[in-house]
Structures are given as structure tokens and as C-alpha cells.
Amino acid sequence: MRIIIAFAAAIAFGVSPQLTFAQPSPAKAPAKVQKKAPAAATPAVEEPDEATKEFEKFRAQMEDSNPAELFEMKGEELWKQKRGPKNVALAESCDLGQGVGVVKGAYVGTPRYFADADAVMDAERRIVWCMVEKQGFKFDDIAKNPFHRENDPGAPDITNLVTYVAAHSKDMKIAVPLDHPRVHDAYETGKEIVNYRAGPYDFSCNTCHGSDGKRIRMQNLPNISTGKGAIKGVQGWPGYRMTGGVMLTHQWRMNDCFRQQRFPSPKYASDVVSDLLTYMIGNANGQIYRGPGIKR
């Protein structure tokens, strides 16, 4: 696996040597941008982000050998194996909303309401629920280290499973069932969570993601209250991040947003994240999900 990933990185640098996969360094702009931008530019919001364009080119070339596929394969094994204290396979016990064992379209159909859990859950949370309720795993064991960290030998099982499930919604339309009263409720609650300003810097999600054409440094910020912006917040998750070589889920991304908001940490697989995802993914309804992606 490591060899393939290293190979992928080699392609990346071969294709566009000026592109760095690290977060923009505080002190430097990408070389390409420096050349083009006038010395005394006023902020041109509509100005295309060269680094992003380069990365999109690379992403297209990588489409056939996305390292995310390795995690997807591992996830498929985990989905089909009999596992856990109850020795049951998720494939024969877990209903992600499309029927027991059905993964096709499950990712784009969540968050949704699950009557057996009496909760609105996103895909990752639902798989965790199945691992606990059907296979007998302990929630606290899963929640202890739920995300892939740099230098971990592999991604957590839950990340592999999410990647497998998400891959089976590739090129399908996002269809969060917002007409269900409980899902609608989660959406409206999510909207209020997105509005909520607190913490030392008075930030809400909307400070960065509530209007069009904003950037932090060179990073474009999607406006998740619009369909066009929300799909940008959904696309590419779960994603293989070149920096650190880790596979990261949409839950992880929400977690890291709260970190940057200077908030404490959301509890893993809790309502605050499910409701937020219901709002964002719900706003992307009707648009095509491209499957697990690659991130800088």
C-alpha cells in the first residue's frame, strides 16, 4: 500500500512541480500566483485560484489510481466479514437506509432518520451504530481514536468502511430525505448550529462559510448555505489527504472546522455533527456526488 501511495505522490510532483500539498505556508504564496498577481492588487474575489486549478488538473489525472481505493478495498472486506463479539457481518445485518446490507446509494441518501435508533444519522454514525448494535463492538473503543492520524499503520476500521460505502454512491445524486419531519428538524437545528457564534473569537461556521467569494489566505471558502457552495463542502469526502498520507472522513472535516473555530471538540458520532451534516448535505441535494476524493 505504501508503495502505491508513494508512487501517487511521485506522479503528483511530476505532474505539477510547483504545487505543494501542504497547507499554504503563512509566509509564502504559491510561486505561480506570485508571478501573475499585480504588485498592488486589491482583493479580487473572482480571481481564479491557480493552486486550486492546478490541483483539479492533477485530481483528474489521478482519478484512475486514487489511493482512496485501497481504503475502499479494506472497507469491503470489513463489511463482508463476520466480526465483533456477536460474529455478525455488516453485510447481513446493517441497514444504511436502502435495505439490510445494501451499500448502493446509501452514502448519498444520508443523513436520514433511522427508526430503530430513533435518530437522524449521517453515514459514518450509522455504520458505528451498526458496529455497536449488530456486531457488539463497544462505542467507546471506536470513539477513542475515530480518525486516521499521521504515522498510524492504517486507517481505523470505521474510516475504511465509510470509504467503501461512499464509493458505492459515486456519480449518484445527493438525496437527503428532507421531507421527513425528523430530518427536516435536524436540518433546521443544523442551520442554527451553523449560525451560533461563541468562543474567544466570536466565530460561527458562517463567519467563514456563510457568504460567497471569501477566502482564508489563498483558500477559497464554500458558502454552505447555497447549493453551489454546499456541494463543494461535500465533494471529495471521504478523501485521501496527500499531506500526511491519511484517509479522512466528512466527520473528521467537521471536527477540524470546530477546532479552527476555537471551539472544544464535538463528541464523535453525536447530534451536533449529524445535524450540521444534514444542513450542509441537504443543501447539496440533487447534485452529483463524485465519490471518495483526494485532498491536498
Place this chain on the structure above:
Amino acid sequence: MNTRKIIALTIVAAGSTVASLPAAADAEHRAKALEIIKRDFQPRGQAGVDRLAEDGLQAICNRTGNNPPEYIAKRMEADQLATVKLPADGKLLGDWKEGEKIAQSGRGFTWTDNPGLPVGGNCYNCHQISPKELSFGTIGPSLFQYGKLRGNTPDIQKYTYSKIWNAKGFNLCSEMPRFGHVGALSEQQVGHLVALLLDPASPVNK
């Protein structure tokens, strides 16, 4: 601090009496969101769950969609402005080179930041400032030629210092953090940022 809270509460009470405080768009879901926020976070690193509680200003901005009625905004802005702590030696203009370093740094206050280290100003995250730095954000307005356009007068120095110390003194629900007020930046650090913006020798004003 307490005075401010009391004033804020008084205003809320007065507002509801005369029924002129705009209601939240969706009070039911807002209440639900607050309940979930209170329940679904855990402390991590330096970020405790106490950060989830709204202070008086955040509460007003959250409840009015960041658009409080004028009579509330004016009184609370004055209240915020009164918190600005000017340097003891009265020197508002520091060293622009130090200011540039502070403006570049975005560190501080997240659960991965070491609370023992100095906090950055985060300025370039949201503003264009020196023309030499092309990696700048656009959440706030461009500050390029800030001093050239306004002049380096004592009044402008005081305004600039106060704005960085507590932006809410001028615009109650501004997106900009209250850097001095929350203890992120010291009097001296704010002075260095004032110099970055106003010193004729700063690249901002070239």
C-alpha cells in the same frame, strides 16, 4: 465584565417589554441547537466547554441574525469601546516590522495550540495588508495603503488601536475578533500592528 452583562440583560429585558427586539428566525430550533451544543462537546487541549457559552454580545448578535436594533447596538458598542486598554506610556505606534510578524501568525486558541506560546494576530487570514504578501484572505476589507489614505494622526492612531483591541466597539456584530479584549494580543502587540498600518515607513503605505 459584570457591569457589561448586567447592562446587556437590562437591554434584553427592556427589549422584550416593548416587544421591539427582533425574535430569532426560528426560536424552537435555536433552543434545540443550544441544548445539543451544550451536550455534544467535550473539552480538548486548552479549549474547554466554557467556550460554548455566549457572552452578552454574542447572545445579542446570535439572536438578531447579527443585526441588532440601533438603540441596542449603540449602547453595547459604547460599552465594548469602554473596555479598550490603552498603553500605559501612551505610545500607540510600535514597530511595523514586529507588526508584520504578528499579522502573519495565525496560531493560538485552538485545541492543538500550546497555550503557553504567544498568539498571532491572524490578520492576513482575512485582510490584504502589505503588498509583498500575496497570500491574504478576503473576509475583511483590504488594508493596503491604510495609513496613506487616512493619515497618521493621533486620532487615527487611537481609532486603529481601539479597532484592533475591540472591533465590536465600532460594529457590534463585526466578524472581527476582539483581540485585546479576549487577551489574545497585548497593548504592545496591538501597537506594533498599528505601526504596520500607519507608519509611513511600513510597506502598507509605500
